[in-house]
Amino acid sequence: MWHISGAHRGDVTSVAATGKIVVSGASDGGVNVWSLTTRELLLQFHEHKRGVTQVLVDVTKPHWVHSCGLDRALFIYDLKAERRVVVHQVREGAFHTMSQRLDSENEIVTGGADGRMLFWDCDVTEHVKLMSDPNRMGISSLQVSPSGRYLATGGEDCHVKVFDIQRDVLLACALGHSGGIQQVTWSPDERQLVSVGDDCCICIWNFFEEVE
Numbered sequence: 670m671w672h673i674s675g676a677h678r679g680d681v682t683s684v685a686a687t688g689k690i691v692v693s694g695a696s697d698g699g700v701n702v703w704s705l706t707t708r709e710l711l712l713q714f715h716e717h718k719r720g721v722t723q724v725l726v727d728v729t730k731p732h733w734v735h736s737c738g739l740d741r742a743l744f745i746y747d748l749k750a751e752r753r754v755v756v757h758q759v760r761e762g763a764f765h766t767m768s769q770r771l772d773s774e775n776e777i778v779t780g781g782a783d784g785r786m787l788f789w790d791c792d793v794t795e796h797v798k799l800m801s802d803p804n805r806m807g808i809s810s811l812q813v814s815p816s817g818r819y820l821a822t823g824g825e826d827c828h829v830k831v832f833d834i835q836r837d838v839l840l841a842c843a844l845g846h847s848g849g850i851q852q853v854t855w856s857p858d859e860r861q862l863v864s865v866g867d868d869c870c871i872c873i874w875n876f877f878e879e880v881e
Contacts, residue, residue, distance in 0.1 A: 679699070681695050682723075690748075691703045695720070698716075699717075700746065714746055716736075716744050729775055763782045765807065767811070768812045771816075784824075810853045815855060816859055828850075831862070845874070847868040859878070
């Protein structure tokens with residue numbers, strides 16, 4: 670079991686790991702990279718002006734790390750170059766969550782306080798695709814399905830929603846929580862979703878793919 674005292678000056682808000690490193694983000698805006706074997710602090714980044722809400726390691730480039738935060742910024746860090754290499758930012762709507770596509774151009778998808786889901790390509794300054802929650806309520810968690818076709822979201826309105834990314838349509842909207850949803854996750858076979866919420870409940874949903 671790991672225990673690193675004083676790892677950040679603020680609360681740790683997100684952790685991501687590979688077989689070699691652990692990445693942590695915190696409410697102080699810091700992103701730290703640790704060695705999984707020695708627990709040594711390898712790198713520190715302090716690009717965010719407000720708290721970090723999520724960190725993740727790139728699915729195709731393990732030396733790239735992504736972070737998003739309450740300052741409406743999405744950063745990409747190159748661990749080999751030891752510096753930030755990409756910046757994406759919006760004028761409104763803090764980023765609460767993000768996920769990465771395993772297909773297409775491996776875009777990062779962010780979800781935020783304004784109910785928008787923005788798709789970001791590392792080679793393009795502005796977002797390349799926009800989808801919106803029909804209720805325009807804050808999104809606390811989202812995840813792209815393993816196939817890359819679907820996007821599951823959960824947030825303030827207590828509903829789990831599934832969108833078809835290719836067709837830009839809402840496929841399903843289900844209510845099982847009495848409080849805001851904090852996390853949604855796909856099963857590896859894409860047949861189920863798990864959601865957890867402020868109501869202290871864990872919901873497991875069966876997902877049946879549409880037959881065209």
